[in-house]
Amino acid sequence: MDPQLLEKALQAAATSGRLPKAIIVVDVLGQCADYDRIVEIARRYEVPVIEDAAEALGATYKNQPAGSFGDIACFSFNGNKIITTSGGGMLVCDNKDWADRARYLATQAREPAPHYEHVEVGYNYRLSNLLAAVGRGQLSVLDDRVNRKREIFDRYLHEVGGLPGITMMPEPTGYRSTRWLTAMQVDESQFGANREDIRLALEARNIESRPVWKPMHQQPVFQSCVAHTNGVSDRLFTRGLCLPSGSAMTDEQQSQVIETIIACR
Numbered sequence: 001m002d003p004q005l006l007e008k009a010l011q012a013a014a015t016s017g018r019l020p021k022a023i024i025v026v027d028v029l030g031q032c033a034d035y036d037r038i039v040e041i042a043r044r045y046e047v048p049v050i051e052d053a054a055e056a057l058g059a060t061y062k063n064q065p066a067g068s069f070g071d072i073a074c075f076s077f078n079g080n081k082i083i084t085t086s087g088g089g090m091l092v093c094d095n096k097d098w099a100d101r102a103r104y105l106a107t108q109a110r111e112p113a114p115h116y117e118h119v120e121v122g123y124n125y126r127l128s129n130l131l132a133a134v135g136r137g138q139l140s141v142l143d144d145r146v147n148r149k150r151e152i153f154d155r156y157l158h159e160v161g162g163l164p165g166i167t168m169m170p171e172p173t174g175y176r177s178t179r180w181l182t183a184m185q186v187d188e189s190q191f192g193a194n195r196e197d198i199r200l201a202l203e204a205r206n207i208e209s210r211p212v213w214k215p216m217h218q219q220p221v222f223q224s225c226v227a228h229t230n231g232v233s234d235r236l237f238t239r240g241l242c243l244p245s246g247s248a249m250t251d252e253q254q255s256q257v258i259e260t261i262i263a264c265r
């Protein structure tokens with residue numbers, strides 16, 4: 001989230017007398033957003049921040065862990081995440097009333113009665129004890145996983161990051177990313193092939209890669225929604241590619257990815 005665009009959006013919302021109930025900030029591809037600026041703006045407009053740290057468990061921003069910046073934060077333990085319980089996730093906050101409210105809604109909004117009594121519609125969003133136990137086991141390997149992801153990124157950086165037209169996702173000073181997915185941008189005029197050429201060349205070798213996240217304002221489902229953009233996310237979507245980054249990937253498999261990219265030039 002671009003703090004300048006956030007400010008613009010909140011200004012416009014305040015002028016029309018309809019501030020949002022919350023700002024959902026995503027720590028994209030395992031790297032925290034710029035919370036010093038975002039939280040300062042959000043506080044000024046008195047709008048709560050929800051941090052989506054699904055991809056960023058184990059990341060830090062100015063030595064503070066991902067998931068500690070919003071009024072509420074969430075993590076995902078889906079199968080493709082840094083650590084997994086096969087499915088499910090976790091909500092964290094330091095406001096007891098909100099935590100109790102979330103527990104209530106996640107537990108079918110049951111009232112304290114011997115029968116099932118509902119004054120509100122709730123959800124069945126609990127993480128089972130069994131999955132929570134798996135999660136606790138996985139926590140012990142979190143650092144190893146992050147280190148391995150970073151090692152994979154570093155090798156890509158070293159072997160393809162210097163090619164003309166390739167830009168690896170930067171990690172600004174003060175940020176430590178999980179490098180959940182290694183992402184790069186491809187400038188066709190310099191590289192001689194575009195993002196899609198590389199993706200298809202990898203696919204031809206049965207190697208899956210993906211464009212970076214499609215911006216929300218380009219999603220058909222949100223076509224009618226107001227968007228505050230400056231072209232950066234559109235450009236990243238056109239040029240950006242997420243490379244295979246699984247922590248279980250072998251060096252040999254990574255070599256195949258690297259060779260295929262280099263051969264596209």
Ligand SMILES: Cc1ncc(COP(=O)(O)O)c(C=O)c1O
Pocket residue numbers: 026027052053054055075076077078087088089
């Ligand atoms: C940023 C982000 N938010 C939310 C989710 C959804 O998490 P879950 O699959 O656990 O619902 C994902 C990916 O799965 C994600 O990458």
